[in-house]
Amino acid sequence: MGSVQRAMRLLETVAAHERGAPAKQLARQAGLALPTTYHLLRTLVHEGYLRRDSGLFHLGDAAERLSRRVARQRRRSAVTETLAHWHDVIGAPLYCARYRDGEIEVVGVADSQENPAVGEWADFRATGHAHAIGQCLLSQLDEEARRDHLARHPVQSLTPYTVEDEGAFLRRLAAARHGEPVLERQEYALGTVCAAIPIRIGTIVATVAVSLPVHQADQLLPTAHRLQAEIGRAPGVLALSFSI
Structure with a gap:
């Protein structure tokens, strides 16, 4: 449950940045340890909920589809x-x-x-x-x-x-x-x-x-x-x- 909560908090933090944000900024704003942030970011990118572009993280296709469904x-x-x-x-x-x-x-x-x-x-x-x-x-x-x-x-x-x-x-x-x-x-x-x-x-x-x-x-x-x-x-x- 804790991992899910942290992942959701990270997704919400990424969503607040229309032009994307780097891992360190996301960790600070989400209140997460940097190693935890890197692990969650890798997982979310792999699952399609985030994408990485030039060192910045953005919402991925899976998150966009979820948003449209909601x-x-x-x-x-x-x-x-x-x-x-x-x-x-x-x-x-x-x-x-x-x-x-x-x-x-x-x-x-x-x-x-x-x-x-x-x-x-x-x-x-x-x-x-x-x-x-x-x-x-x-x-x-x-x-x-x-x-x-x-x-x-x-x-x-x-x-x-x-x-x-x-x-x-x-x-x-x-x-x-x-x-x-x-x-x-x-x-x-x-x-x-x-x-x-x-x-x-x-x-x-x-x-x-x-x-x-x-x-x-x-x-x-x-x-x-x-x-x-x-x-x-x-x-x-x-x-x-x-x-x-």
Whole structure:
């Protein structure tokens, strides 16, 4: 345990020097004996957590990867907390998703025992034409990207309310109004209606969606507008989370 603590202290000391630092300076600042410092430095360089350049020690690739993982975890925690807050305010299940590398990716869900999320009974990535999340994401793509997605994930009937064919689906996407919620009623799951808010951050295509039981269908659009207002109050959180 003591060796691990000393190694971590040494890593933190190196991280404080953007241009690197020599072993003697690191030993002094970390409060370590010079022989111990040399031993730890050799080990950390060997493992890739540090690198040595012209007598100065810098963070290595392994430390950079670890730092990025920690940053991603923090960003995911931030979006999870924000979704949970919006769920408490709105009182309905919420979903956060983005379109990345040609696929639909759900990055967060907030629900409760009283307001459970819709179960993923059919792969969300392959059924984007049927649910509000996918429809909203695809509506933000250009026609070529839409056709490419549908070539890999063809339109198929999931419920009696699912869009009939690719042509009808593409016409629906083309008719979507910029910035307006995308509504879907029982196309993915019977008994459920959904709305998705389009979010564009630079080149990032994303959405936050809400679902309601079908008997509350008349509240879908007002709920979507309320969610849109909540999103407008905290755009920075989503921008940060989608940079993952």
